[in-house]
Amino acid sequence: MADSYRKLVATSFSTDFREAAEIVTENLPRPGPHEVLIQNRYAAVNATDVNISAGRYELSSDLPIDLGVEAAGIVLAVGDNVRQLEQGDAVVTSTLGGGYREYHLVHESNAIQVPEASPQALSIVVSGLTASIALSEVGALRHDETVLVTAAAGGTGQYAVQLAKQAGNHVVGTCSTDRKVAFLNDLGCDRPINYEQEAVDDVLEEEYPDGLDLVYEAVGGSLFDVCVDHLARHGRLLSIGYVSEYKNGPETVEGERIYTSLIPASASIHGFFLPHFAEHFGPHVKKLMRMQQSGVLDIRIDDTVFEGIEAVPDAVEYLQSGESMGKVVVHFPA
Numbered sequence: 001m002a003d004s005y006r007k008l009v010a011t012s013f014s015t016d017f018r019e020a021a022e023i024v025t026e027n028l029p030r031p032g033p034h035e036v037l038i039q040n041r042y043a044a045v046n047a048t049d050v051n052i053s054a055g056r057y058e059l060s061s062d063l064p065i066d067l068g069v070e071a072a073g074i075v076l077a078v079g080d081n082v083r084q085l086e087q088g089d090a091v092v093t094s095t096l097g098g099g100y101r102e103y104h105l106v107h108e109s110n111a112i113q114v115p116e117a118s119p120q121a122l123s124i125v126v127s128g129l130t131a132s133i134a135l136s137e138v139g140a141l142r143h144d145e146t147v148l149v150t151a152a153a154g155g156t157g158q159y160a161v162q163l164a165k166q167a168g169n170h171v172v173g174t175c176s177t178d179r180k181v182a183f184l185n186d187l188g189c190d191r192p193i194n195y196e197q198e199a200v201d202d203v204l205e206e207e208y209p210d211g212l213d214l215v216y217e218a219v220g221g222s223l224f225d226v227c228v229d230h231l232a233r234h235g236r237l238l239s240i241g242y243v244s245e246y247k248n249g250p251e252t253v254e255g256e257r258i259y260t261s262l263i264p265a266s267a268s269i270h271g272f273f274l275p276h277f278a279e280h281f282g283p284h285v286k287k288l289m290r291m292q293q294s295g296v297l298d299i300r301i302d303d304t305v306f307e308g309i310e311a312v313p314d315a316v317e318y319l320q321s322g323e324s325m326g327k328v329v330v331h332f333p334a
């Protein structure tokens with residue numbers, strides 16, 4: 001076993017992840033009685049990494065702060081009182097600061113055992129859970145409705161498309177390239193919209209005059225406004241993110257207050273933040289794992305290879321470019 005390992009920390013607060021991030025070396029810790037030491041194999045790249053590096057997550061925290069969130073890895077050592085896990089087990093973890101590091105010491109309760117430390121298993125713990133829990137526990141996912149997903153070909157969007165479709169809905173998905181349109185067709189999306197070629201507003205006006213019953217909205221900005229304008233009577237919009245405003249900060253807008261749009265349709269907007277739904281993690285992880293193993297869930301991993309801790313800033317910038325498709329991951333060589 002190595003004596004030391006490397007991790008990525010922010011030494012200044014900035015939405016420019018590369019500028020904020022620095023690699024540091026630390027001694028490898030030994031597990032306490034209820035802890036496990038994990039060698040990370042894959043780390044998940046998330047849209048919100050630039051919010052974490054900007055210090056928007058834990059506002060009172062002092063620099064440096066550890067970066068990254070989810071990782072998949074192999075248990076290297078366990079504490080004396082750990083009973084559920086042993087050396088060699090594959091696990092996934094999701095803790096703030098736990099992703100972009102070669103080794104990770106966690107309390108045993110924070111490590112979920114999985115069949116394989118794969119990028120697919122990794123993507124379930126945040127991207128998959130967000131879609132699954134938001135749609136069913138907050139969005140009251142039904143059948144025979146029209147559901148629109150934004151950033152539909154992205155890490156979490158790909159789950160929302162498939163879960164909404166498999167529940168028996170008509171699914172509309174927005175994206176920015178024809179390659180993503182083809183991917184969305186593969187996933188069963190009924191009406192992919194490449195917003196670089198078609199105005200989402202026009203498509204909804206012409207093809208969906210009865211409006212949208214449920215929206216899984218992750219982009220924000222003018223796309224959020226269009227979605228609100230097209231909510232059906234009793235329509236529900238899940239606001240899970242606003243990636244279009246992460247780099248430069250929230251835009252200030254002038255206009256009527258949102259109730260002038262919502263009340264005439266008896267429509268609603270629900271904010272959603274995954275850590276507030278921890279009590280639902282267990283059953284939803286099991287459901288998504290089952291779906292993946294039985295082949296009914298196609299979890300796509302972006303095929304651009306990012307190798308080692310040095311590649312993390314490249315991977316974060318790649319996701320922010322809007323070009324990625326499926327889940328972006330960084331591989332840590334064993």
Ligand SMILES: NC(=O)c1ccc[n+]([C@@H]2O[C@H](COP(=O)([O-])OP(=O)(O)OC[C@H]3O[C@@H](n4cnc5c(N)ncnc54)[C@H](OP(=O)(O)O)[C@@H]3O)[C@@H](O)[C@H]2O)c1
Binds near residue numbers: 243319320326
């Ligand atoms: N609330 C929660 O608990 C929670 C949990 C996980 C994720 N999220 C949110 O879900 C959203 C997606 O996250 P993700 O990690 O899965 O990322 P992702 O969807 O894999 O990547 C982001 C995608 O957003 C789209 N996008 C549109 N405008 C963009 C812009 N100006 N800059 C960058 N991307 C833009 C791009 O797809 P197109 O170009 O095809 O539109 C891009 O591929 C984010 O808003 C994130 O914060 C929220």
